[in-house]
Amino acid sequence: MLGFTYYTPTKVLFGKGTETKAGELAASFGAKKVLIHYGSERVRKTGLLQTVEKSLEEQGIAYVELGGVVPNPRLSKVYEGIELCRKENVDFLLAVGGGSVIDSVKAIGYGLYNGGDVWDFYDFKRVPKGCMPVGVVLTIAATGSEMSNSSVITNEDGGIKRSCNTDFGRPRFAILNPELTATLPEYQTMCGCTDIMMHTLERYLNNGGYMDLTDGIAEHLLRTVMKHARILLSDPTNYESRAEVMWAGSLSHNGLTGCGSDGGDWACHRLEHELSGLYDVAHGAGLAAIWGTWARYVLDSNPARFAKLAVNVLGITPQEDDKSTALEGIAAMEEFFRSIHMPASLTELGVNPTDEEYKILAHKCSLATHDNLGSVRKLHEDDMEAIYRAAL
Amino acid sequence: MLGFTYYTPTKVLFGKGTETKAGELAASFGAKKVLIHYGSERVRKTGLLQTVEKSLEEQGIAYVELGGVVPNPRLSKVYEGIELCRKENVDFLLAVGGGSVIDSVKAIGYGLYNGGDVWDFYDFKRVPKGCMPVGVVLTIAATGSEMSNSSVITNEDGGIKRSCNTDFGRPRFAILNPELTATLPEYQTMCGCTDIMMHTLERYLNNGGYMDLTDGIAEHLLRTVMKHARILLSDPTNYESRAEVMWAGSLSHNGLTGCGSDGGDWACHRLEHELSGLYDVAHGAGLAAIWGTWARYVLDSNPARFAKLAVNVLGITPQEDDKSTALEGIAAMEEFFRSIHMPASLTELGVNPTDEEYKILAHKCSLATHDNLGSVRKLHEDDMEAIYRAAL
Numbered sequence: 001m002l003g004f005t006y007y008t009p010t011k012v013l014f015g016k017g018t019e020t021k022a023g024e025l026a027a028s029f030g031a032k033k034v035l036i037h038y039g040s041e042r043v044r045k046t047g048l049l050q051t052v053e054k055s056l057e058e059q060g061i062a063y064v065e066l067g068g069v070v071p072n073p074r075l076s077k078v079y080e081g082i083e084l085c086r087k088e089n090v091d092f093l094l095a096v097g098g099g100s101v102i103d104s105v106k107a108i109g110y111g112l113y114n115g116g117d118v119w120d121f122y123d124f125k126r127v128p129k130g131c132m133p134v135g136v137v138l139t140i141a142a143t144g145s146e147m148s149n150s151s152v153i154t155n156e157d158g159g160i161k162r163s164c165n166t167d168f169g170r171p172r173f174a175i176l177n178p179e180l181t182a183t184l185p186e187y188q189t190m191c192g193c194t195d196i197m198m199h200t201l202e203r204y205l206n207n208g209g210y211m212d213l214t215d216g217i218a219e220h221l222l223r224t225v226m227k228h229a230r231i232l233l234s235d236p237t238n239y240e241s242r243a244e245v246m247w248a249g250s251l252s253h254n255g256l257t258g259c260g261s262d263g264g265d266w267a268c269h270r271l272e273h274e275l276s277g278l279y280d281v282a283h284g285a286g287l288a289a290i291w292g293t294w295a296r297y298v299l300d301s302n303p304a305r306f307a308k309l310a311v312n313v314l315g316i317t318p319q320e321d322d323k324s325t326a327l328e329g330i331a332a333m334e335e336f337f338r339s340i341h342m343p344a345s346l347t348e349l350g351v352n353p354t355d356e357e358y359k360i361l362a363h364k365c366s367l368a369t370h371d372n373l374g375s376v377r378k379l380h381e382d383d384m385e386a387i388y389r390a391a392l
Numbered sequence: 393m394l395g396f397t398y399y400t401p402t403k404v405l406f407g408k409g410t411e412t413k414a415g416e417l418a419a420s421f422g423a424k425k426v427l428i429h430y431g432s433e434r435v436r437k438t439g440l441l442q443t444v445e446k447s448l449e450e451q452g453i454a455y456v457e458l459g460g461v462v463p464n465p466r467l468s469k470v471y472e473g474i475e476l477c478r479k480e481n482v483d484f485l486l487a488v489g490g491g492s493v494i495d496s497v498k499a500i501g502y503g504l505y506n507g508g509d510v511w512d513f514y515d516f517k518r519v520p521k522g523c524m525p526v527g528v529v530l531t532i533a534a535t536g537s538e539m540s541n542s543s544v545i546t547n548e549d550g551g552i553k554r555s556c557n558t559d560f561g562r563p564r565f566a567i568l569n570p571e572l573t574a575t576l577p578e579y580q581t582m583c584g585c586t587d588i589m590m591h592t593l594e595r596y597l598n599n600g601g602y603m604d605l606t607d608g609i610a611e612h613l614l615r616t617v618m619k620h621a622r623i624l625l626s627d628p629t630n631y632e633s634r635a636e637v638m639w640a641g642s643l644s645h646n647g648l649t650g651c652g653s654d655g656g657d658w659a660c661h662r663l664e665h666e667l668s669g670l671y672d673v674a675h676g677a678g679l680a681a682i683w684g685t686w687a688r689y690v691l692d693s694n695p696a697r698f699a700k701l702a703v704n705v706l707g708i709t710p711q712e713d714d715k716s717t718a719l720e721g722i723a724a725m726e727e728f729f730r731s732i733h734m735p736a737s738l739t740e741l742g743v744n745p746t747d748e749e750y751k752i753l754a755h756k757c758s759l760a761t762h763d764n765l766g767s768v769r770k771l772h773e774d775d776m777e778a779i780y781r782a783a784l
Contacts, residue, residue: 001635003407008400014651015395212619212636213643216612224605243393244604247651251605256648259406259639 001260002209008254010147011173014247016239018177019048019137022094023055025173026135031056031092034063035085037105038096041067043139048180052096052137064088069097072154072161072276072283073104075119081108082118085132093134095171099143099195099283102136106151106169109134113168122153122162131168137175140184141246142192142284144199144253146174154277161277162368176250178242186236189245190340191284193229196249197222198287202266203258204309205295206375207302211260218257219312221248226313229340267374268294271387274365279351288342289349292334293391298377299326305376306330346392353388361388393652394601400646402539403565406639408631410569411440411529414486415447417565418527423448423484426455427477429497430488433459435531440572444488444529456480461489464668464675465496467511467547473500474510477524485526487563491535491544491587491675494528498543498561501526505560514545514554523560529567532576533638534584534676536591536645538566546669553669554760568642570634578628581637582732583676585621588641589614590679594658595650596701597687598767599694603652610649611704613640618705621732659766660686663779666757671743680734681741684726685783690769691718697768698722738783745780753780 013021026034034056036049043049049065056063066081085093085108095105109132111118120126136146145151149170152163181189204218225248228241235241251257258264271294272286281289299306303322310316310329314336319325334344343349353361362385365373373379379387405413418426426448428441435441441457448455458473477485477500487497501524503510512518528538537543541562544555573581596610617640620633627633643649650656663686664678673681691698695714702708702721706728711717726736735741745753754777757765765771771779 001632003405003410006404006406009403011401012398013395014398018395211639213613213616213640216616217609220608220612221605224608227604240393243652247603248605260635 001211002262004259006255006259007167008147008170008256010171010254012147012176012250013173014176016177016179018175019051019180020055022052022135022137022175023057023059023061025175026056026061026092026094027059029092029133029135029172031061031133033088033090034061034092034094035081035088035090035105035108036063036065036094036096037069037081037101037108038065038067039069039098039101043096046183048137048139049096052094064090069101069104071100072280073100075153075155078104078107078111078118078153081105082111085112091132093132094137095134096137096139098138098140099145102134102143102145102171103151103153105134106131106145107153107164108132110151110164110169119155121164122155128164128166128168131166134169134171135173136171138246139180140188140192141181141242141249142195144196144249146171146176147250147254150253152273159277160364161273163273174250176246178239178246181242181246182237182239186233186341187282189232189236190229190342191282192249193225193245193340194284194288194337194342196245196252197225198268198291199252200257201291202269203261203264205305206262206264209261214257214259214261221252221257222313224248226336233340262375265375267298267379270365270369270373271384273368274361275351277364278357278361281349281351285343285349288337288344289346289351290387290391292330292344294387295330296327297383297387297390298374299323299330301377346388352392358385358388361385393603394654396651398647398651399559400539400562400648402563402646404539404568404642405565406568408569408571410567411443411572412447414444414527414529414567415449415451415453417567418448418453418484418486419451421484421525421527421564423453423525425480425482426453426484426486427473427480427482427497427500428455428457428486428488429461429473429493429500430457430459431461431490431493435488440529440531441488444486456482461493461496463492464546464553464672465492467545470496470499470503470510470545473497474503477504483524485524486529487526488529488531490530490532491537494526494535494537494563495543495545497526498523498537499545499556500524502543502556502561511547513556514547520556520558520560523558526561526563527565528563530638531572532580532584533573533634533641534587536588536641538563538568539642539646542645544665551669552756553665555665566642568638570631570638573634573638574629574631578625578733579674581624581628582621582734583674584641585617585637585732586676586680586729586734588637588644589617590660590676590683591644592649593683594661595653595656597697598654598656601653606649606651606653613644613649614705616640618728625732654767657767659690659771662757662761662765663776665760666753667743669756670749670753673741673743677735677741680729680736681738681743682779682783683729684722684736686779687722688719689775689779689782690766691715691722693769738780744784750777750780753777
């Protein structure tokens, strides 16, 4: 078991109707002028935006709004937000949406606080010294960005998707009302469930530093998401299942499921970033499409760990050796992804890279990771290309 | 499943040698003049105090010291600390010790921040508006005070033990090095394990609002502490087991194991507060001595919940009905307590109240809880007395 830092300062308000408390929470963190950042106009049609506006007004908090954030949020929108906030003297940033909106608002916060070109922080040229305070009203359970230190932005110039991870980016508060996710389309819900599982899998599948407590929490989180994803397939408005998935989403990426580990692997995330950077596919679907191939590629470096996952999460009966158990587990996980209508290959994802594109994907991933990716097994550019190709 | 607030702002630094970072962490939270608060001189003999002093000096942080905190920490020591800090212009409070020292330092923080008589906050006469910032170097895994909102102080005038629970009391940082607990006497270690388990049991055994995710985390935490308590009986310096127990201690009382519940029962804690207020027994031992009797007393109000505990935590085979399963589970838990040399009755605790004392215990508990205690079953003064008597 290895040492770790655990830091989750986000105040979570969870339950029905909690979005009416947005103004109260923003006020408690000193907000005077808020940017309400959001994606599509769905949040206005459902009345959520008006509820949030009203709660701010009740606290005497002024606000401006900027919508139009898209999945794989764009740097151009971040620049637009920074400019607007400067002009309007905004002092608090409120994301009303899912992971893309939260990541976009964090990027705006980094830009406002530090000055200069905010892309520097995503391109490893500078390290942020702070971030303007951020709050969240969550509408999609998926990325865990509502409690995480992470922000992922896509630079349209080259389709480059990069993350900036610092504790400054952890939101001050997160409002989690599972009801707000009840009308999400099935595809988005299942992409979300996959992303949630992957945040724990990336931590769980590593190469050292396991803990009983952390491992059991991780395994139970995975079982819980799998169970309730299945329920939501046939009963998408089930409140209890929406609640389980939503809370799992936050706990899966706030650090809890990695305490005592070596930090996790994260190869699938980085491999997927290049996929969605180039093809604009949904992050969760991209992860499902690549996971099984990655797992088989690295399996020999730590068969016992994959076998533990197979037995404790996927219900596989232990076989004659760890590798056999692990392979059954990987197949079962792929089967689970398919059962919730997620792809388990690039073909199923609808992506068929050209020979040149395989090389581009691997080269960009290698550049972004200094050609040193993963924990279970260290991957270099040729490994990355081999995984992309085998994932077809 | 019920709504909840989850707020755990404490930055945790976990692992070997982390006590050398005390100064760095204190500096990051703006400390200029620190009170180092501690219990016995053991922390000086082991060299821990000198390590902490050195780490403060390296950051140019001045400090004063106040030791002598005892188990069931006394109000008089809190007053002494407040006076010293005022005189010395202390702006940051650092507890080096276990739950008693942390609780004492939180009380000093409430007194300094709010002025007036600090006992008011424990006697329900005033509500604190803040707390001077607190940091922790933990030496005993038990109370979870290093992440919790709780502070429990005993007023020697009447042996009254009361708690003050506010988010202001959550420490800014907690340094958790399992090595520091390796030389604890067995009795203290096992009292700690019991207290840790009880923080989760109090939340788990309630009367509504269960969650799959929360329940599974709670059950796994209980199993983990039981497993490693057993290991520590024969191998007290086992680092991995010390680490599991220490991290479980923090997670058990930071709110995680109660998310989505009705807030928990807490009857055992309140019943025990009167026991240790009057007889100065160790908190963990007092909890073990009363739990089984309490459980049988309230069982009929929610047999399914106790049965779930029996099956998922204690490995009981389901019987013909929930109550039978639950009763086997309660007996198994008492057997576990005895196996780690904890008492499962007042007699085993070494306490034999007089007829008058039974009445005093119940009356004080009733006063402290407005005669309305518990969640599984509402307890009034006559119930409290009945439980104390049956626990003999």
